Amino acid sequence: MSTRGERTERTERGERGRRGDTRQRLYRAAVDLIAEQGYTATTVDAIAERAGVAKGTVFYNFGSKEALFAGLLDHGIERLADALAEAARAPSASPVATLDALVLAQLRFVDEYGPFARVLLAEMWRAAWQEAVLRLRTSVLGVYERVLEEAVRAGELREGLDTATAATAVFGMVLTVAIERRALRPDHPLDDVHATLVELIHGRISGR
Amino acid sequence: MSTRGERTERTERGERGRRGDTRQRLYRAAVDLIAEQGYTATTVDAIAERAGVAKGTVFYNFGSKEALFAGLLDHGIERLADALAEAARAPSASPVATLDALVLAQLRFVDEYGPFARVLLAEMWRAAWQEAVLRLRTSVLGVYERVLEEAVRAGELREGLDTATAATAVFGMVLTVAIERRALRPDHPLDDVHATLVELIHGRISGR
DNA sequence: CCTTTTGAACTGACCAGTCGGCACAAAAAG
DNA sequence: CTTTTTGTGCCGACTGGTCAGTTCAAAAGG
CATH class of the missing domain: 1.10.357.10 (Tetracycline Repressor, domain 2)
Known part of the structure; x- marks a missing residue:
């Protein structure tokens, strides 16, 4: 429900470029952690850290943990x-x-x-x-x-x-x-x- | 971790009596909530409330959420x-x-x-x-x-x-x-x- | 009496989401 | 060519709230 995120429709499916990279890294980090600990037990901080990215970046890219x-x-x-x-x-x-x-x-x-x-x-x-x-x-x-x-x-x-x-x-x-x-x-x-x-x-x- | 819980070995498998009742109710409440929301998302307060039992009772009977x-x-x-x-x-x-x-x-x-x-x-x-x-x-x-x-x-x-x-x-x-x-x-x-x-x-x- | 339950207050850690600001590249202006 | 502006992606300290677990005095039960 953030006003940010999904701003550029230029990259269409967000697969390419710097942002696409970040998203892939976040997917990977999140799925690894959630597989081990479960959804709720996995914190956004941990996902960001494993992805080598700041916490704010997660919310910039996805708006929420759920998204x-x-x-x-x-x-x-x-x-x-x-x-x-x-x-x-x-x-x-x-x-x-x-x-x-x-x-x-x-x-x-x-x-x-x-x-x-x-x-x-x-x-x-x-x-x-x-x-x-x-x-x-x-x-x-x-x-x-x-x-x-x-x-x-x-x-x-x-x-x-x-x-x-x-x-x-x-x-x-x-x-x-x-x-x-x-x-x-x-x-x-x-x-x-x-x-x-x-x-x-x-x-x-x-x-x- | 706690010094409490599992105090009486008298009732062996804890199936009978007042305490056994309480445990059954807690099992039921916990499994229902955890099935809906997952383990971490389910709070002890919620389990106790659904079981119609005070929060303290959960820890008296089991010592911890994990147990x-x-x-x-x-x-x-x-x-x-x-x-x-x-x-x-x-x-x-x-x-x-x-x-x-x-x-x-x-x-x-x-x-x-x-x-x-x-x-x-x-x-x-x-x-x-x-x-x-x-x-x-x-x-x-x-x-x-x-x-x-x-x-x-x-x-x-x-x-x-x-x-x-x-x-x-x-x-x-x-x-x-x-x-x-x-x-x-x-x-x-x-x-x-x-x-x-x-x-x-x-x-x-x-x-x- | 001894066991079990109650209920409420408390603590300390933890966490989702926010926000002001930084870096950098590319375009616009001069 | 140089300077300024703009947009984008990212950063990380901070906030307001939540929760597991503790404590304890008092009541209920058997």
């Missing part, structure tokens, strides 16, 4: 959605093969942006960030859901499958496993994890 | 572990059928103790609660893992399956879906959700 966090969520969700959309766009043998690629892409995303993934998992269901959750559901879960529907149409998955629930299930499964791996079993090879999850989804898990 | 929260986590994890263990103990046609029962039990638990489930999901990977996480892994995930191993031994699941990863996967999948259902689709019948998840796990999802 910084909202921007951070949007930014990360956009990256995740892009990563999944790209994986879905790549040519594959079948819709189910595309699903495998989505799982791998999500695993890789968490591997690379672990702190963001933890923040996402922790804050996903907080009422305060409704807007961001909505974006997550349409842009990220939407990718899963579309691929699942395609697989149903192609006859690869059972007709009448509740694709919305299945999409959430796969997303949550991958997120949980990937975060656990990063936290407790970092040398467990990503491909092994991917193989196990894919088995689970395909039903190749069954020995019958 | 209250640690007790709350332990308490909830124990309940969850009990619920799953009971489901696993019930007679069933096969290990895989037991797995289905576990999923249903977990769904029901989240349905009943939604706020706790949200707190668990949010705080699960925070370094501060290492001890509780360890208990979660041995007592809750352990139930899943044992059933999965049994299914492997019975030849119902593929030999060599990474049961540890699979256990985490199923647990995270169910937790995510159940919380999403509670938050956004409360009238979606629990049994439908259960059916979809069970299909996913069994591989009956495949139409081939």
Whole structure:
């Protein structure tokens, strides 16, 4: 609610130039700290210090701690959605093969942006960030859901499958496993994890 | 840190009597508020007020906000572990059928103790609660893992399956879906959700 | 009586947000 | 070319308020 910030529309999405740099540094510092301590426990002073920036700069760029966090969520969700959309766009043998690629892409995303993934998992269901959750559901879960529907149409998955629930299930499964791996079993090879999850989804898990 | 709290070992697990009542009320109030606002944002004053208890009582019973929260986590994890263990103990046609029962039990638990489930999901990977996480892994995930191993031994699941990863996967999948259902689709019948998840796990999802 | 709870006052630390000012580059004026 | 102005990004001390935890005398309970 400051009169400042977002003053220059010249740089459009604020990605370029000095200011863009500062914002990236603040996102990074904030997500790291919030992943460790939680949103409320993370002070703006600490974020500024880790980013190598004065406290005033945070408010100059974002107006409030909440706005910084909202921007951070949007930014990360956009990256995740892009990563999944790209994986879905790549040519594959079948819709189910595309699903495998989505799982791998999500695993890789968490591997690379672990702190963001933890923040996402922790804050996903907080009422305060409704807007961001909505974006997550349409842009990220939407990718899963579309691929699942395609697989149903192609006859690869059972007709009448509740694709919305299945999409959430796969997303949550991958997120949980990937975060656990990063936290407790970092040398467990990503491909092994991917193989196990894919088995689970395909039903190749069954020995019958 | 405080010299007070945990004074009487007479009531052992502090479940009975006047003091036990107070503790239960405090657990409930705390878990509700923390689910909504997060740990740090929830003040002891607010917890005491919602529990209908004086602030001093919180510190008389738990010694600190942190100890209250640690007790709350332990308490909830124990309940969850009990619920799953009971489901696993019930007679069933096969290990895989037991797995289905576990999923249903977990769904029901989240349905009943939604706020706790949200707190668990949010705080699960925070370094501060290492001890509780360890208990979660041995007592809750352990139930899943044992059933999965049994299914492997019975030849119902593929030999060599990474049961540890699979256990985490199923647990995270169910937790995510159940919380999403509670938050956004409360009238979606629990049994439908259960059916979809069970299909996913069994591989009956495949139409081939 | 001994345990538990109450309620209110107090402290000391901590924190989001503010504000006046600095640095610097590029444009405008001379 | 030199000087002045302007806009932008950044700085960091400061403020007003909040909160965990303490203390304690008195009451309730069993």
